[in-house]
Amino acid sequence: MPDQNQARQSDELWRVALERAGLGVWDWDLRTGNCFYSPSWARMLGYKEGELPADSDLWVKLTHPEDRERAIESGDRHIAGLTERIETELRLRHKDGHWVWVLDRGGVIERDQDGKPLRVIGVQTDISRQKAAEQQIEEVNARFRLALAASGIGLWHHDVGSKISVWDAKTRELYGVGGNEESVPESLWASFLHPEDGDRAIQAHEAAASSGEVTSIRYRIVRRDGEVRHVETFAKLVADPQSQGRLVGTTRDVTDEQRRQEELLHAARHDALTGLLNRSAFDEVLKHGTENADCRPFAVLYVDLDYFKALNDSAGHAVGDAALKTVATGIRSCLPPSSFAARLGGDEFAILLPVGEALEDEASVVAEAILSSIRETDFGFGTRSQKLAASIGIALVNTAATSAADALGRADDACYAAKAAGRNRCSTFSSIVTVSTSGLTAARLAGEVTEAMENGCLLLFGQEIWPLCDQSKTPWGVEVLARLQSRDGQIIPPTAFIPAAERFGVAARLDRYIIRSALSAFGGSAAERRGTMLGLNLSAQSLSDPGLWDYVDNWIEASGVTPSCVVFEITESAAITNFDAAERFVRRAREGGCRVSLDDFGAGLSSFDYLRRFPIDSIKINGSFIQNMAASRFDREIVSAITGVAKSLGYATVAEKIESAEVLTILEDMGVTLGQGFFLHKPEPLEAVLCRIDKQKLASSAAA
């Protein structure tokens, strides 16, 4: 019996070993159908030894219903000789009710002479822990896949040695590559790169491959259908001792994000209405320009629309906005590509224009083009025609010594000069320098006006106004014209300093000064000068000066001048700026017995409108229509139309800037009432004019 003993010993040895290893053993005798379960098997399921019946299908009862069929089949297949061993994973119910995952492995260990299986033995291992870990990994993976899908991030890796990449489905989708081919040669990737970003993108990837750092880069790709997309890539080298390593990366489509950023950036730098640069962006551009002005000279153009306020008021804001847009488009169309245009606010625009050798000429050509583009556009709506004009100031900058603020300030000054010179024109800062003093800025000019009023340097000139259709030997009146004597003795014309005075709030004071001085001079020998009219110009600010009339009344009384001999000249542009104030002023003037003349008539576009609204006495036809009348049929038509309307409304007409006998004759033929101009009389100091008139009056009364 030594054999039987040996066998029993070896059985025992295995049983103990398996028991120690915590493995559950089952031993199934196919002849009897009995099945032996080791105590360790029972313990694995929470039972004590002997607590479970040695039932052959005990394990089947304890197996999870979902796993049962698979487990039985695995056994059957092996017994039928179809598989080499039983191997299956299944869940068994623990005594306390939960499920224990086990790996079941076994096989036939005894057969009869025909090879028919007699005994099967198996081992079941508790793999719950491993299963839980797998489950966790699967969950993490699922979450990761979900997150990737949601984020739209494509994954790829690139073998540095072979230059072959593997793109996942998302990456292929980003590039617009169809099919399932994951393997992508570097040349294919490179063929997608936007020409402007290609070198940068390749360098960034090379840097990632050599540095081992995480590298990120944004670049554009051009898909096969021509669509340009922005992508963002993160890449990192994963070293591999077998090869040169591989880059692992992500790619994300950031086109929308990029466009939003660009839009935000654009909005921060541009004027929403016109799309031109805004003030702060222009300041930046200008600062950069001035810093490089030594080698790259440029011109600054300051564009201010004329009559815009009137258009806005009469036609409404929508029309005003549309007009600003049209103006912006017009400005842009006149500029070379390297220039910058901005809307500084309201109806003011600025331009930075790079210029070459012929600094001034180039800038003026562009300015003239802008002027005519604005002039030729009809901003009207419906059947109503509305035209605008502009005044442009030009400042040339060819040295870094000029600051950005100075450059813009000069262009602004020049613009004021252009306005003062009659609008719808351009003026260059350097040319103001020659007519005024050595490059005074508006602020300094205004300061000089104030000083001049205090020290007698503000001079009064006068220009005679003559009746046109009668043979009078004496002028009908005198228009007072201001002059500024600068510190260096130069005489500065009002076109140069009145805009500055208006801008810095000294215009009303200046008008009062002129009113007082002129009335005093005029009243001095009123007996001889009786009947001569005194024309006084008023600025827009004076119209809304609440104390003006007390002041005028006082000085009329003090000087003894007859109120009806005083004619206040108010310009259309002043009336536009403050319509209500102008209306009040006209009413008050008439109550005081004074007269009112509408100056520069025709320069504005709604001139005839004003005639209906202001009960004035006379209109002064803008000199720009008179000057070239002899040569221009258009000007003659305008003057004739204005004269006709004025006559029918009972207003006297005054033609200013008569420079020739020819023009004088035309005006006489048209029936214009009064005239003034260099041909009739050149402005000279008021005292001299008054003195001569006194003599003429004396002579004519002596002759009578």
Ligand code: C2E
């Ligand atoms: P304005 O009232 O239209 O004055 C006429 C301007 O035309 C004057 O220029 C005069 O010298 C000029 N002028 C006269 N005849 C001719 C001519 O035949 N040809 C040409 N080319 N020009 C001629 P000035 O004195 O430079 O005055 C310019 C403007 O300044 C005036 O235009 C007026 O609006 C304003 N202004 C002048 N004096 C005063 C003032 O005391 N107070 C205010 N508020 N404004 C004034």
Ligand code: CA
């Ligand atoms: Ca005038």
Ligand code: CA
């Ligand atoms: Ca005038």
